[in-house]
Amino acid sequence: MKLVRDFKVAGYKWLNESNFIIELQSAEDLPPIHPGNFAEIQVPGNPNVFLRRPFSIYDCDLTYNTLSFYVKIIGEGTATLGKLKQGDTVNLIFPLGNKFDTETEGPVLIIGGGSGIAPFLLLGKELKEKGIPMTFLVGGRTSGDVHLTDVFGQYGDILITTEDGSQGTKGMVTHHPVIQEESFPFKKIFTCGPDPMMKAIAEIAKQKSVECEASLENTMACGFGACLCCVVETTTGNRCVCTDGPVFNIKELAW
Amino acid sequence: MVNLNVNIGALKLKNPVTTASGTYAYGEEFSDFMDISKLGGIFVKGLTLHNREGNAYPRMAETASGMLNSVGLQNKGIDHFIAHIFPAIKNSGTQIIANVNGSTIEDYIAVSEKLNELRGMEAIELNISCPNVKEGGMAFGINPKSAREATEAVRKVYKKTLIVKLSPNVTHIDEMAKIVEDAGADAVSLVNTFLGMAIDAEARKPILSTITGGLSGPCIKPIALRMIWQVYNAIKVPVVGMGGIMNAKDAIEFILAGSSAIQVGTANFVDPAISVRIIEGIEEYCDRYGVKDVNDLTGSLKI
Numbered sequence: 102m103k104l105v106r107d108f109k110v111a112g113y114k115w116l117n118e119s120n121f122i123i124e125l126q127s128a129e130d131l132p133p134i135h136p137g138n139f140a141e142i143q144v145p146g147n148p149n150v151f152l153r154r155p156f157s158i159y160d161c162d163l164t165y166n167t168l169s170f171y172v173k174i175i176g177e178g179t180a181t182l183g184k185l186k187q188g189d190t191v192n193l194i195f196p197l198g199n200k201f202d203t204e205t206e207g208p209v210l211i212i213g214g215g216s217g218i219a220p221f222l223l224l225g226k227e228l229k230e231k232g233i234p235m236t237f238l239v240g241g242r243t244s245g246d247v248h249l250t251d252v253f254g255q256y257g258d259i260l261i262t263t264e265d266g267s268q269g270t271k272g273m274v275t276h277h278p279v280i281q282e283e284s285f286p287f288k289k290i291f292t293c294g295p296d297p298m299m300k301a302i303a304e305i306a307k308q309k310s311v312e313c314e315a316s317l318e319n320t321m322a323c324g325f326g327a328c329l330c331c332v333v334e335t336t337t338g339n340r341c342v343c344t345d346g347p348v349f350n351i352k353e354l355a356w
Numbered sequence: 357m358v359n360l361n362v363n364i365g366a367l368k369l370k371n372p373v374t375t376a377s378g379t380y381a382y383g384e385e386f387s388d389f390m391d392i393s394k395l396g397g398i399f400v401k402g403l404t405l406h407n408r409e410g411n412a413y414p415r416m417a418e419t420a421s422g423m424l425n426s427v428g429l430q431n432k433g434i435d436h437f438i439a440h441i442f443p444a445i446k447n448s449g450t451q452i453i454a455n456v457n458g459s460t461i462e463d464y465i466a467v468s469e470k471l472n473e474l475r476g477m478e479a480i481e482l483n484i485s486c487p488n489v490k491e492g493g494m495a496f497g498i499n500p501k502s503a504r505e506a507t508e509a510v511r512k513v514y515k516k517t518l519i520v521k522l523s524p525n526v527t528h529i530d531e532m533a534k535i536v537e538d539a540g541a542d543a544v545s546l547v548n549t550f551l552g553m554a555i556d557a558e559a560r561k562p563i564l565s566t567i568t569g570g571l572s573g574p575c576i577k578p579i580a581l582r583m584i585w586q587v588y589n590a591i592k593v594p595v596v597g598m599g600g601i602m603n604a605k606d607a608i609e610f611i612l613a614g615s616s617a618i619q620v621g622t623a624n625f626v627d628p629a630i631s632v633r634i635i636e637g638i639e640e641y642c643d644r645y646g647v648k649d650v651n652d653l654t655g656s657l658k659i
Contacts, residue, residue, distance in 0.1 A: 103388040152418050323625040327381040329427045330416035339409050
């Protein structure tokens, strides 16, 4: 059941000047939220932002009825979301999209590029509950793009790459020894980040014959399958990222 | 009690609020958000004779108070619609109206013939105004000769209510409306989207894969109102008005300008339950001004 509901801004956690976590609270109970789900957030108070913005659900707390979103400021919509006050009303359509498939023997490798780590906290929580060991590989252009490793470190090992070498291994995530080395202990890869990164990882997963799911990001007008704007080419034709995804097994994608 | 029933030709709507083709999918996508049986009607996603994958991504660009799209009529074709989609929605308690598209006159005829036989669907909207297909679509609707030919050809094979959807990308939309009326249309709907363009200055590239696309949303509302007023004064058949309606007040403006019914379009993306609140808002407006019949409002602009 998809809902349209008002939330109140409960608080912010700023990670640096352009990355933050916003926590929104509902007065009513939340429905079940699954790893991979997203919400369409109506950005209040800015007439230049006409459409809602889709964000992965970063965290949820069913006791306090809160949803959290990891936001990187890239335009007017995200900038406005960063300037709200505690108690401001924000309207959400949620929960949207499908979920990650955690039916695996594990261990798993979770690869996030920049703000692409957003859907992986809920995934980590579910995997931990199932007793599946996980390793996070987090990549960024520079150390300023790598956040929340302390949080993710509670669920599994953390590996880091930066293109400028300012943190972790220098290079892209695909250059990291965990991927380059002959032995590859992982049974499944989950990835989210820029398309070129996910495509490179999908290629590696195919070579290693490892299951791989990618959470895609696309421009959406609605988020619930009405506009047909957010399509991705799949082996069965154009499909909507919002309703058939955002999580796709890479075997379904025409990459 | 206000009478909200309106007739578009022989098509009976329980109220003047319908949803625009391409913005409401097949209706079921909205059933979590609202009671779709409350609608006057649903104009479903554009149909073509054969399966169409639509245009390449990116298909959408947000603009000031609106958006551009170039979806390109992605659909699985008329036979799939009749066999698999219509059976699931025909009993949804509201009028389901197909939006008919074609690359050629023969395509329009073939799709319309099939829909003429479809029990439970009382009207079609002939789309001669889609700006996002390489062949056909808007090309029919911006040329008086082909607009007449397409309408006449479909009129011959389609015996129920024929609504022709007009393109606003013309100099004299009232003349186009008169032409399709003379060619046998039972009603006209307008406006389809305006041909537009969005550019990414940093990349120095167009944002849409098709370079140009159709502009919709509140940014087009004043032009849409003007066109509806012109068309209303030029023809005798009913007008179904649309173009940036975001709330009940907008809908009332479209009715005053000459619309017998209205279509809610882009607003469905932003607020998926807005159409049902627009119905309530129209009723409330009628109550407030002692209007007994919503039909009395159509074209009642005081000049």
